[in-house]
Amino acid sequence: MTLASNHTIIVTPIGKVENTLCEYVGDQIRQQFDFETDVVDLLDDIAFALNTERSQHHSTPILEKLEMTAPARALKVLAITDVDLFIPILTHVYGEAQLGGKAAIVSTFRLKEDLKVFTTEAFKQRIEKEAIHELGHTFKLIHCKDHKCIMHYCRSIRDVDRKTDSLCRYCRIMLEDEVRRL
Ligand SMILES: [Zn+2]
Ligand SMILES: [Zn+2]
Secondary structure, three states: OOOOOOEEEEEEEEOOHHHHHHHHHHHHHHHHHHEEEEEOOOOOOOOHEEEOOOOEEEHHHHHHHHHHOOOEEEEEEEEEEEEOEEOOOOOEEEEEOOOOOOOEEEOOOOOOOOOOOOOHHHHHHHHHHHHHHHHHHHHOOOOOOOOOOOOOOOOOHHHHHHOOOOHHHHHHHHHHHHHOOO
C-alpha cells in the first residue's frame, strides 16, 4: 500500500469535541485503513448549515465545506461534531459521507443515548464504529446486510451496539480493491 504525501486522513473536530477523542478515532482509522492520520482544525463556524426550525445542522453542506477547506495532503477528511445532524428526509443521522468522495462527518449527539451504564469506553466505541462506517462510504463501500459488519446501516443505537468494529470479509475485499485503485 502506498503512503504518498497526499494520503493522509484528516480528523477534524467541529464544536465541543475533545482532541483526545479525535486522536482516539484517528488511531482506529489508522488500524482499519492503514493510512496516516492527523488531527487538524478546519471549520470553526458551521452556522451556515443550521436549520433554526429544526435546531439541527444539515450535514450535506458541511461535507461540501469540508471538501473545499481540506488541505491538499488530505486523502479524506472526517469531521467529528457534537451538534445534532439531519438530512431533509430523515429526523436525524448519526453521520453522512460523500460516496466515493473526500468528506465524511459523524455526530456524537445521539450516540450517548440509552447507555445503560455510561462509560467513556462504550461511548467512544460507538463513535469509532460510526466514524469508520462513514469513512467507508468515501472509499465507495455501500451498506452491508451483515449486521455484524461496520458497514451495516444502523437505524437505532441498538444496531450500533450490535455490530462489531470490523468490516466483513466481503467489504474488506471491496476496500482493498478501492485502495489499490488510488
Ligand atoms: Zn451508511
Ligand atoms: Zn460488510
